[in-house]
Amino acid sequence: MAVYTNLTNEHKKDIRTLYNLGEKADFIEISEGILNTNYLIEDRDKKYVFRLLEGRRNIGEELKELDFLNFLNENDVSCPQVFVNNSGKNHMFIQEKMGCLFDFIHGNKVNEIDCDVLKKIGSTLGKLHNLSKGRSIERKRKIDLDFFYEKISKIDLKTVLKDDYDLIMGRYKEIEKVDFSRLPKGIVHNDIFPDNVFMGEKLSLIDFNDCMNAPLIIDLAIVINFWIKIKEFPKEKEKNLIKTFLGSYEYERKLLPEEKKLLKKMVLKMALTFIFLRINKSYVEDNRGKNMEVKTYKELLILLEEEMDEIY
Structure with missing residues (x-):
């Protein structure tokens, strides 16, 4: 918004x-x-x-x-x-x-991430993905790694990113050639951050501005990144939260073996997607005179700095 x-x-x-x-x-x-x-x-x-x-x-x-x-x-x-x-x-x-x-939508934004909250968001996403079968929404402008890389590659990234360049571009090379195209697709929310979830009488999702047809595990990767990894929980707690979230999701929709195999790579891809998005907003687009929230990509670097354990 x-x-x-x-x-x-x-x-x-x-x-x-x-x-x-x-x-x-x-x-x-x-x-x-x-x-x-x-x-x-x-x-x-x-x-x-x-x-x-x-x-x-x-x-x-x-x-x-x-x-x-x-x-x-x-x-x-x-x-x-x-x-x-x-x-x-x-x-x-x-x-x-x-x-x-x-x-x-009345309710409160999620202030504390715990197993109960992650069970609810996992169940809701599983239901959403099941309901998206046979439906498609295509976007010309979208939250997509390749879309934003094309935008930011037009500027001198080494000069803009400075000491962060090697980390960001090194992790980008890890997933640049990974093929996600054969994974099950449907309509994904694509922006499932905690501030787009309200807790009232029931859990409610808001801000579907970026929903589109894409591999379903994109939403799972966003939750793992921006509900769990970004919080820097102790390793055992992080593993337990991810397990709880995915278990609740799979109660509604079972993941296929190929989805489980590529989920870790998708987690990295979505971390980079939002880093590239923020670089584009800060250094490429002209947003002068617009009333909008500006966030720095630097606060997301924690998602790239440590190799993630296997999820499955």
Whole structure:
């Protein structure tokens, strides 16, 4: 989430009218995230999130995402649900950009990582992946290692990364030629960080901006990296948390032998993917004047510094 397009008073009036919001419904910028413009809307005792699509994505694929979210909700996977407006559509256009109104997910962000939390996220991801069978969402702009490497390779990486260059590029060479293309695919969340999970009456997933068709173990690798490894738990605790998470996932969806074989490599690939993403945001893209959260790649280097034990 971020703010690239500032809504004018006229835009806000149109949104209020089209979605039957109160005249005094308040629009508050949300700076967290990187991809689309997002506003929190407070209307009397209710809250909503208005998302305006940036990045020139294919509208047809975006509509598939909205349908998928409603399908997940209908099948006991809690996530934001999109509202239909007075025109009978689940979207509108502002400056030729598609806008959608979502319900606000109530709950608390995950502050403490333990076995109970990881069991819930493992079970939820297993259900999500099962429900994604036969569905596909393609993205032109996406969270993908090759996509971001192409972007950052246009600059002098040795000069930009300095002492970090050898570590980052050395680990990149380890997975550069690994073929993940034959692994089972489906719709993955692709951004399953703790701040995209709310704990309320049930566990809810938010921010599907980057969901797309890809190898399913991508989501598992992200959880292992950004829920467990990044916390630098003692080795035995780390192993136990990973085992607990994967066991809960496999209760819903069994991993195939080829997925287990490549999971460790996928963990490395996804660590590098988000490092490359942050390098791109900091050194390649021009984000001046945009209200957005900027994170440094350096805080992710811990994911590369130590060789990970075998998972299976």
